[in-house]
Amino acid sequence: MIKVQVFRNPQGRIERFRVDGHAGFADYGNDIVCAAVSVLIQNxxxxxxxxxGVSLPAVSREGLVDCKIPVLPAxxxxxxxxxxxxxxxxxxxxxxxxxKHVSFADNVRQV
Incomplete structure (x- = not known):
């Protein structure tokens, strides 16, 4: 299963997102769910x-993207x-x- 986790500050702004795992919908190379997740993240x-012109620092490897959003002007x-x-x-x-193949958790940090 692919796990999508979103981490927000108390104001609801995205501070970080993490996507890890494999969908398991079909065999490697034929998994449309995995392909869709990959395309959405890459795009x-x-x-x-x-x-x-903003570069997002991220850890990226097979089955994992972990991205922290930098502090930027408003x-x-x-x-x-x-x-x-x-x-x-x-x-x-x-x-x-x-x-059964993708979970989504949207977390807001409490003050």
Whole structure:
């Protein structure tokens, strides 16, 4: 199962996201769920870098992406948050469509 974890500050802004595991929907190379998750993450992170010029520090290896969102000026942060929310919307939709293969946890840090 792919586990998507989102970590937000008390104001609801994304501070970090972590995606790990394998969907197990089909054999390696034919797993459409795994491919969809990969595309959403790659597009989200690459869009932030290409469109906004913001590099997101991330640990990335087979079956894992762990990304911490840097502290940014307010206007830049708002744009990054919008693109991240779009990415997470897609991941949440996949978790709803394929609940045996993708889990989604959205965590808000308490003060």
């Amino acid at each position: 989200g992170v690459n869009s932030i870098e290409a469109l906004l 206007d830049e942060s708002d744009r990054v948050q919008l693109l991240l929310e779009s990415m997470l919307y897609g991941l949440r939709s996949l978790a709803e469509e394929y609940p």
